[in-house]
Amino acid sequence: MELALRGLCVTTAGRALVRELDLDASSGEVVGLVGPNGSGKSTTLRCVYRALRPTAGRVLLDGRDVADWSLRRSARHVAALTQESRAELDFTVWEVVALGRAPHLRGNRPLGEADRELCQWALAQVGAEHLAERGVLGLSGGERQRVLIARALAQRPRLLVLDEPTNHLDVRHQLDVLAFLRRAGLTVLVALHDLNLAAAVCDRIGVLDGGRLVAVGRPAEVLTPELVSAVFGVRVTVVRHPETGAPQLLYTLPEPAEESR
């Protein structure tokens, strides 16, 4: 599924949170959004998964404006793992993952055999089959995060929108999730804080600063010392990963006088 953001603007209380943003993700492409805290990453993603209506501009899926779609229709194509995705009620893991099938079920019909197989598959993708009968409130932050990813996968979306999916995950599970995103064959729009993980997983990266897209391109084109310094205010040396060639950033701790500028 192709995603296109055209002239996206979000303004709240006279303040522009996202400004004139144009961004594309072609079918099967993994596109990352990076940027400092408060630069507008989550706000942009919210417009894509329709938790927020843009003040101006359009979100196009396969060339069609999602504003014309019912929320149910969107949910059949777009799954989101958000900062707000919390399973507050004490559902079991299986029940939470089964919720991913809801947009595909008619009325209150129970899950069919194919739905159950998809839920099982989704749990296996995140290595959480053994958690199926557990209550979600008793899980660790990382286990819960993996269950929410499984719910998104059970939805069988064509576009996956993820806001900081590696939050709470130990390094092994961070890499597992990102490796899955690479091989899933889905169009992926993912906000990431870790620039090295973004460089490893993304086909292209968009950099947000103050609600504006200030750079977009392949990781090696975008993650230059100059750009990272200008946008994040930190000094980095960029090296190439010896096996993959992906750019990797080595950070230099700020001198006392430079701290928390």
Ligand SMILES: Nc1ncnc2c1ncn2[C@@H]1O[C@H](COP(=O)(O)OP(=O)(O)OP(=O)(O)O)[C@@H](O)[C@H]1O
């Ligand atoms: N509902 C809202 N009302 C007012 N301001 C908001 C609202 N939601 C977000 N903002 C502001 O919009 C700006 C962008 O927020 P957003 O969450 O999109 O940034 P982000 O890049 O995802 O940040 P982070 O890296 O901290 O998650 C922030 O300054 C935030 O305080």
